[in-house]
Amino acid sequence: MKDLKIVTVTLNPAVDLTLNVDVLRIGEINSVSSMRKDSGGKGINVSKVIHNLGMKTVATGFIGGSTGEWLQADLKHKEIPADFIKIAGETRTNVKIISPESETQCNGTGPHPHEEDLVRLCNKIDQLLEDGDALILAGSVPGETDPIVYRKIIQSLRKNVFIALDTSGEALKESIAGKPDLIKPNEEELSQLAGIELRTEGEIVRTAQELLAQGVKHILVSLGERGSLYVSKQGAFRAVTPKVEARSTVGAGDATLAGFVTKYLSTGDALASFVFANACGVATVLKEGSQVCNRTEAEQFVNQIVCMPINGVSV
Ligand SMILES: Nc1ncnc2c1ncn2[C@@H]1O[C@H](COP(=O)(O)OP(=O)(O)O)[C@@H](O)[C@H]1O
Numbered sequence: 001m002k003d004l005k006i007v008t009v010t011l012n013p014a015v016d017l018t019l020n021v022d023v024l025r026i027g028e029i030n031s032v033s034s035m036r037k038d039s040g041g042k043g044i045n046v047s048k049v050i051h052n053l054g055m056k057t058v059a060t061g062f063i064g065g066s067t068g069e070w071l072q073a074d075l076k077h078k079e080i081p082a083d084f085i086k087i088a089g090e091t092r093t094n095v096k097i098i099s100p101e102s103e104t105q106c107n108g109t110g111p112h113p114h115e116e117d118l119v120r121l122c123n124k125i126d127q128l129l130e131d132g133d134a135l136i137l138a139g140s141v142p143g144e145t146d147p148i149v150y151r152k153i154i155q156s157l158r159k160n161v162f163i164a165l166d167t168s169g170e171a172l173k174e175s176i177a178g179k180p181d182l183i184k185p186n187e188e189e190l191s192q193l194a195g196i197e198l199r200t201e202g203e204i205v206r207t208a209q210e211l212l213a214q215g216v217k218h219i220l221v222s223l224g225e226r227g228s229l230y231v232s233k234q235g236a237f238r239a240v241t242p243k244v245e246a247r248s249t250v251g252a253g254d255a256t257l258a259g260f261v262t263k264y265l266s267t268g269d270a271l272a273s274f275v276f277a278n279a280c281g282v283a284t285v286l287k288e289g290s291q292v293c294n295r296t297e298a299e300q301f302v303n304q305i306v307c308m309p310i311n312g313v314s315v
């Protein structure tokens with residue numbers, strides 16, 4: 001069989017600076033007990049997981065300035081294939097403050113690409129992909145960039161590939177018409193897309209079914225420590241994850257997406273992919289900072305994920 005590959009696109013990468021504090025007091029001087037610096041941004045994290053799972057991946061997108069250089073060097077050190085486009089401006093730094101009670105995130109805006117940078121990116125994606133591969137578009141849209149950007153990228157594709165999208169707000173809304181094969185919103189992102197607060201499992205499933213009608217084939221809604229929901233033509237399913245002592249949930253959504261697409265591309269089994277996705281998510285919350293799971297860590301959780309069909313969806 002051909003060696004399939006997953007290309008990830010991060011329009012707005014970040015260096016994640018994680019500060020661990022024993023107590024966080026807003027408006028006061030806080031002591032940092034430990035800190036770490038990781039390369040981050042959604043597509044980049046997805047590529048890290050795919051690489052750890054043993055599948056071929058290439059990370060692309062936009063980087064800028066010395067922060068971008070650091071990020072690229074870090075990926076090189078981790079032997080993760082990367083092929084980024086340099087743009088003007090400085091790649092952002094996202095600060096995560098973790099205390100025993102809370103996780104606070106301060107994320108930057110990031111430099112925005114010009115129209116010609118986008119053309120270069122679309123050409124690069126086309127060069128990197130072959131028929132049968134997968135493309136994962138993940139993360140926020142930088143600065144003043146038009147939120148239609150992901151739809152434009154999808155529409156520029158000349159290869160027959162599986163397309164997964166993980167973004168939020170206007171960018172998610174504008175991308176649905178591009179008919180990505182899979183989306184992975186969390187509960188809040190799906191509520192924003194629906195324009196109402198989704199309070200019950202039934203409401204989430206019904207919203208997902210409306211998206212199916214609009215051409216999205218797989219909807220994976222992550223619910224943090226409550227696991228996730230999966231909706232496709234096969235039906236609606238719930239996965240419950242085991243209770244663990246989370247060190248940092250940063251990157252858990254990215255690991256979930258990577259787990260699903262990696263398994264789905266190699267097996268075509270959507271439910272096994274859904275279970276594996278959750279196993280990757282749980283295994284990642286046990287890691288400090290923006291570190292992600294490897295295959296052994298994820299596989300340890302597969303048998304502990306309880307996956308069941310959702311029958312008789314109630315409001
Ligand atoms: N505290 C937790 N305990 C166990 N599993 C978790 C926890 N937080 C997240 N997960 C797992 O990781 C997945 C993705 O996490 P989530 O926080 O929903 O993603 P996102 O970062 O995109 O909002 C969840 O669906 C679940 O499987």
Ligand SMILES: O=P(O)(O)OC[C@H]1O[C@](O)(COP(=O)(O)O)[C@@H](O)[C@@H]1O
Pocket residue numbers: 012014016039040041042043045094107138139140141249250251252253254255290
């Ligand atoms: O692109 P966005 O939505 O601003 O998010 C960027 C942040 O998301 C992360 O990729 C983590 O994402 P998840 O916690 O959703 O998996 C961080 O590495 C990064 O700082």
